[in-house]
Amino acid sequence: MVSIVDLWLPIILSGVAVFVVSSVIHMVLSYHSNDFKQIPGEDAVMTALRPFNVPPGDYVMPYAGSMKVMGSPEFQKKQTDGPVGFFTVYPNGPMSMGKSLSTWFLYSLVVGVFAGYIGGQALAPGADYLKVFQFVGTSAFMGYAMALTQNSIWYRRDWSTTLKSMFDGLVYALVTAGMFGWLWPGA
Numbered sequence: 001m002v003s004i005v006d007l008w009l010p011i012i013l014s015g016v017a018v019f020v021v022s023s024v025i026h027m028v029l030s031y032h033s034n035d036f037k038q039i040p041g042e043d044a045v046m047t048a049l050r051p052f053n054v055p056p057g058d059y060v061m062p063y064a065g066s067m068k069v070m071g072s073p074e075f076q077k078k079q080t081d082g083p084v085g086f087f088t089v090y091p092n093g094p095m096s097m098g099k100s101l102s103t104w105f106l107y108s109l110v111v112g113v114f115a116g117y118i119g120g121q122a123l124a125p126g127a128d129y130l131k132v133f134q135f136v137g138t139s140a141f142m143g144y145a146m147a148l149t150q151n152s153i154w155y156r157r158d159w160s161t162t163l164k165s166m167f168d169g170l171v172y173a174l175v176t177a178g179m180f181g182w183l184w185p186g187a
Helices: 004-027 042-052 073-081 097-122 129-144 146-154 159-183
Strands: 057-061 085-089
Touching: 004 097, 004 159, 097 129, 097 159, 129 146, 129 159, 146 159
Parallel strands: none
Antiparallel strands: 057 085
């Protein structure tokens, strides 16, 4: 068994490495460039919504609020007539990446902590590189990728977008596993 305290270096360095790799994926490679599409009549839609001053948050339309309403003919008609969708509204103004990037780095550290914890509970100091890679990599993959499928199942996010993001999660997991395998404490 390896204490989580003894894994501080691979946790931090794997977080840094994942942050760098994710930056390369999103800023240099272009396979995420078509994850989102422009809504037809974007200017008209934005102009039509502006007077409502929609606060930031997650929305669904049409909105039911209860199973009883979902079964009503009025709600069914709204769904049939459309459009039907889920969307997130951000605060107005330029997007600042600082908070998202710092939260992403923190999340990468949290995944490293949990992956390290699982590896540390299963493996002894001086464990073989490939065993560390296997335990930590599988755990990190679950943290970075597995829950993404829920967005396609429940919110109908395009499966190609989810699979691309899961591929990213695999890359992050491999980077994390490699860092832990390299820096695993000796016997």
